[in-house]
Amino acid sequence: xxxxxxxxxxxxxxxxxxxxxxxxxxxxxxxxxxxxxxxxxxxxxxxxxxxxxxxxxxxxxxxxxxxxxxxxxxxxxxxxxxxxxxxxxxxxxxxxxxxxxxxxxxxxxxxxxxxxxxxxxxxxxxxxxxxxxxxxxxxxxxxxxxxxxxxxxxxxxxxxxxxxxxxxxxxxxxxxxxxxxxxxxxxxxxxxxxxxxxxxxxxxxxxxxxxxxxxxxxxxxxxxxxxxxxxxxxxxxxxxxxxxxxxxxxxxxxxxxxxxxxxxxxxxxxxxxxxxxxxxxxxxxxxxxxxxxxxxxxxxxxxxxxxxxxxxxxxxxxxxxxxxxxxxxxxxxxxxxxxxxxxxxxxxxxxxxxxxxxxxxxxxxxxxxxxxxxxxxxxxxxxx
Amino acid sequence: xxxxxxxxxxxxxxxxxxxxxxxxxxxxxxxxxxxxxxxxxxxxxxxxxxxxxxxxxxxxxxxxxxxxxxxxxxxxxxxxxxxxxxxxxxxxxxxxxxxxxxxxxxxxxxxxxxxxxxxxxxxxxxxxxxxxxxxxxxxxxxxxxxxxxxxxxxxxxxxxxxxxxxxxxxxxxxxxxxxxxxxxxxxxxxxxxxxxxxxxxxxxxxxxxxxxxxxxxxxxxxxxxxxxxxxxxxxxxxxxxxxxxxxxxxxxxxxxxxxxxxxxxxxxxxxxxxxxxxxxxxxxxxxxxxxxxxxxxx
Numbered sequence: 001x002x003x004x005x006x007x008x009x010x011x012x013x014x015x016x017x018x019x020x021x022x023x024x025x026x027x028x029x030x031x032x033x034x035x036x037x038x039x040x041x042x043x044x045x046x047x048x049x050x051x052x053x054x055x056x057x058x059x060x061x062x063x064x065x066x067x068x069x070x071x072x073x074x075x076x077x078x079x080x081x082x083x084x085x086x087x088x089x090x091x092x093x094x095x096x097x098x099x100x101x102x103x104x105x106x107x108x109x110x111x112x113x114x115x116x117x118x119x120x121x122x123x124x125x126x127x128x129x130x131x132x133x134x135x136x137x138x139x140x141x142x143x144x145x146x147x148x149x150x151x152x153x154x155x156x157x158x159x160x161x162x163x164x165x166x167x168x169x170x171x172x173x174x175x176x177x178x179x180x181x182x183x184x185x186x187x188x189x190x191x192x193x194x195x196x197x198x199x200x201x202x203x204x205x206x207x208x209x210x211x212x213x214x215x216x217x218x219x220x221x222x223x224x225x226x227x228x229x230x231x232x233x234x235x236x237x238x239x240x241x242x243x244x245x246x247x248x249x250x251x252x253x254x255x256x257x258x259x260x261x262x263x264x265x266x267x268x269x270x271x272x273x274x275x276x277x278x279x280x281x282x283x284x285x286x287x288x289x290x291x292x293x294x295x296x297x298x299x300x301x302x303x304x305x306x307x308x309x310x311x312x313x314x315x316x317x318x319x320x321x322x323x324x325x326x327x328x329x330x331x332x333x334x335x336x337x338x339x340x341x342x343x344x345x346x347x348x349x350x351x352x353x354x355x356x357x358x359x360x361x362x363x364x365x366x367x368x369x370x371x372x373x374x375x376x377x378x379x380x381x382x383x384x
Numbered sequence: 385x386x387x388x389x390x391x392x393x394x395x396x397x398x399x400x401x402x403x404x405x406x407x408x409x410x411x412x413x414x415x416x417x418x419x420x421x422x423x424x425x426x427x428x429x430x431x432x433x434x435x436x437x438x439x440x441x442x443x444x445x446x447x448x449x450x451x452x453x454x455x456x457x458x459x460x461x462x463x464x465x466x467x468x469x470x471x472x473x474x475x476x477x478x479x480x481x482x483x484x485x486x487x488x489x490x491x492x493x494x495x496x497x498x499x500x501x502x503x504x505x506x507x508x509x510x511x512x513x514x515x516x517x518x519x520x521x522x523x524x525x526x527x528x529x530x531x532x533x534x535x536x537x538x539x540x541x542x543x544x545x546x547x548x549x550x551x552x553x554x555x556x557x558x559x560x561x562x563x564x565x566x567x568x569x570x571x572x573x574x575x576x577x578x579x580x581x582x583x584x585x586x587x588x589x590x591x592x593x594x595x596x597x598x599x600x601x602x603x604x605x606x607x608x609x610x611x612x613x614x615x616x617x618x619x620x621x622x623x624x625x626x627x628x629x630x631x632x633x634x635x636x637x638x639x640x641x642x643x644x645x646x647x648x649x650x651x652x653x654x655x656x657x658x659x660x661x662x663x664x665x666x667x668x669x670x671x672x673x674x675x676x677x678x679x680x681x682x
Contacts, residue, residue: 003682021463021466021467022459022462022463022466024458024459026464049466050462050463050466052458052459052462052464053496054496054498055453055488055489055491055492055493056488056492057487058451058452058455058488058489059452059455059458059489059492059493060455062448062449062452062455062456062458062459062489063455063456063458063459063462064459065446065448065456065459065624066423066446066448066455066457066458066459066460066461066462066463067462067463068457068459068461068463069446069459069462069469070421070459070460070463070464070467070469071463072462072463072466072467074459074463089452092448092449096448131512157436193555198421198444198445198446198460198471199471200418200419200420200421200443200444200471202444203441203442203443203444203445204439204445205434205439205446205447206444206445206446206447207446207447207448208434208435208436208437208439208447209430209431209434209435209436209447210435210436211435211436211580213621214436214437221385247426292452295662301576317537
């Protein structure tokens with residue numbers, strides 16, 4: 001049913017429909033509306049979950065680790081500083097292969113403190129073993145939660161997953177969202193069956209320490225699991241499309257890319273603006289297209305190389321930066337394009353909530369056409 | 385009833401000979417029983433008991449991080465409750481994980497009132513990383529980060545009163561125990577397990593490597609700690625001291641002399657003022673808990 005709702009409420013409703021048994025979270029702007037909505041659902045018996053109100057984010061995710069290991073479907077949500085406080089637990093959860101799903105309302109990292117949007121927070125977790133999905137709009141942010149649980153809990157994957165949507169830009173915006181019914185979700189997402197769990201009837205040890213004789217192979221196996229998620233996403237995304245009409249089988253989305261000479265690569269809500277800008281530039285006869293990355297982990301290198309194989313130039317837009325290097329998305333796209341002669345230029349933009357408009361996209365297209373790039377875009381020279 | 389023949393912490397682990405913590409684990413598990421899930425913090429016990437692919441634990445066991453055992457246990461307990469399962473949750477953490485790095489998680493978990501039993505095996509320093517001081521290290525003990533030197537007598541701070549802190553959180557059952565009194569220890573664990581809510585048992589577990597004594601002395605030293613009043617075995621039910629172990633008082637130096645961590649108090653010269661300060665701490669314990677058995681004079 002189509003309803004006009006705030007992004008956070010839509011996400012909370014999606015989470016409710018996934019029937020998590022244990023929720024543990026700590027409030028942080030701009031994630032709060034999600035966890036408040038879930039608390040309200042529990043308080044009104046609309047959601048039969050144990051909601052653990054913890055003293056910080058480290059405990060929030062730690063409680064999820066324990067609850068998941070004991071065999072429950074679990075959920076958390078955070079952003080920015082909260083995710084940073086969870087950093088240690090994040091690697092741990094992935095290493096223990098626990099299918100925790102967590103929403104990130106993307107926000108900048110301090111200092112300086114900023115509550116506004118960019119994607120530095122979740123990007124910084126790229127090496128941890130968590131799957132990472134990025135939503136363009138609230139419909140997708142909603143749907144990706146069903147997909148994330150399906151993929152994370154698949155016994156060939158068994159990894160935690162982040163569903164990322166831009167803080168405020170999506171989390172606090174009202175949009176029409178087609179919400180699935182409980183019956184539909186129950187059909188798509190069956191009851192959680194843990195591969196193994198803490199159980200007195202069948203004792204196993206979780207989280208042992210590994211000597212150099214074993215650690216190396218643990219990382220290899222986890223890396224393989226992240227890569228195996230590609231096929232699982234493809235299949236589960238396709239099934240979603242067949243059942244509900246919205247196909248998420250592709251880890252990247254192509255927009256007017258077929259005959260494009262200039263390709264823009266980006267993630268998240270900025271892609272809506274980019275699509276509008278492309279439409280305007282197309283009307284002027286410019287051959288511009290967009291490649292939107294929906295799944296950042298596993299990284300769809302082959303899909304990207306394939307999609308960009310015929311363009312003349314690529315502009316990668318990053319709402320993050322690996323300081324001293326480039327934007328994280330650009331680094332990976334360049335890696336995917338290794339051996340090709342197509343220039344890939346990087347633009348760091350929109351950090352800490354700086355607005356990105358259609359004219360900015362047009363300006364970046366003009367720059368990439370002139371071969372100017374690998375730089376911050378839109379710096380206010382007067383404050384430097 | 386505690387089944388004293390039950391062995392849920394198996395032999396073959398990598399602890400030092402004479403390890404007080406390993407003995408504590410074995411006794412705790414006898415008190416806890418088979419229907420138990422153990423949550424461990426990072427530390428000596430975690431390392432010596434679970435080198436992949438081997439484990440000494442015959443019950444389900446999970447270790448996540450150094451500081452988060454009580455938060456992980458909160459999740460385990462909530463998860464079991466939601467599934468209608470009956471296993472009991474026991475946390476096994478060292479004093480560093482308990483007194484220092486885990487404080488926030490512990491406070492939150494005890495405040496929330498989860499049904500678990502927190503066992504702190506207290507060997508009074510960070511033994512796993514090489515004997516650095518923790519909030520549980522006693523006054524004047526020499527550790528690698530509080531070394532005795534030409535202008536220092538070692539650790540300058542008294543031991544943090546962790547049981548009182550947790551009693552103040554409203555824990556229904558808080559106890560201290562010692563490997564020197566195994567029956568008492570097992571009974572306290574059993575009592576904690578069967579008390580609803582977050583319970584805490586702090587077990588004195590001498591470390592021959594870290595404290596500097598011969599491995600066959602572990603039990604004797606644990607016993608001396610109690611007899612000198614530097615460790616008090618007691619129970620607190622709903623915040624009130626309910627039961628204490630009474631002893632015939634011995635001077636603290638009988639305990640201090642047995643361990644290299646206090647050697648600087650006797651060599652190269654005897655430090656009377658420092659020994660007197662420690663004696664005063666023991667005297668306060670005897671007075672506070674009323675643990676002295678006065679012998680009739682001949």
